[in-house]
Amino acid sequence: MTDVVETKQDKIARRQVDKFQARRTQLATDALNTLAELGYARTSLRDIAQNSEFSLGVMHYYFADKRDLITQAVRQYEAVCVTRYDEVVARATSAEQLRDEFVEMFFDTLAEDAPLHRLWYDLRNQSLFDESFRADVLEIDGHREAMVGRVVSRYASLRGGELTGTPAVAYTLLDGIFHRALLHHLTGMTEAVARLRLELSKVMDYLVAGPQ
Structure with missing residues (x-):
């Protein structure tokens, strides 16, 4: 079996790709606050460039369009949430x-990062009208569902019980609570958010059947 030796040109090419991806990551991170404040429809690459140290030309070099940038930004934030x-x-x-x-x-992340969560739901809603978003949204949604699946499966295991439904059902229930709580939070309805916080514990128990 012959070992594949990385050539000098290969190393240079790999470093260039790594640097390109690192800059995309940095730009997407810098863009999050502007995107979260204005939302998808009201934000342009020019708006983002004006609120960062990078020019519009740089934005166009690293991202094909606004869709490319917003998807990258949301991916990065969701990866942190899952962790x-x-x-x-x-x-x-x-x-x-x-x-x-x-x-x-x-509920802590709902309050602390409300604009970023609002951006995610904005992107998900856009995918209903813009087909170019759908594959990315479905992939991100899949990561969120898997995360919820790990939480509720571990909860069932620690209780010595079993899930009453699939992780997909659990995700649908919890996402519905989160979306509703986010809307109440953004509207200043603190008592409604508090009620949903109490309900979430009951929903967790509802998702598991078996010994307490």
Whole structure:
């Protein structure tokens, strides 16, 4: 079997690709605040360039269009969100700890990062009208569903029970609560958000059948 030796040209090409991807990541991160504040429809690459240290020409070099940029930005933020919940799952030693810490983080991130979550729902709604968004939205949605699946499966395991439905059903229920709570939060309806926070614990129990 012959080993494949990386040539000098290959190394240079790989470094160039890595640098290109790193700059895309940086630009997308810098763009998040502007996108989250204005939303997809009201934001242009020019708006983003005006709120960053990079020129419009640089934006066009690294991103094909606004859709490319917003998708990259949301992907990066969602990757961080998934990691947060995985940490909760990893350190939980009891069902009660997992449920309580999950509920706390669920509503903490809703309050702290409300504009970014609003951006995600904006992108998801856009995909209903713009087919070019759909593949990316479905992929991101799949990652979110998998994350919820890991949480509720671990919760069921710690309780010694079984899920009453599939991870997809669990995700649909929890996403519905999150979306509704986000709307109430943005509207300043704090009491409604508090009620949904209490309901989330009950929903977690509803998703699991078996020993307490």
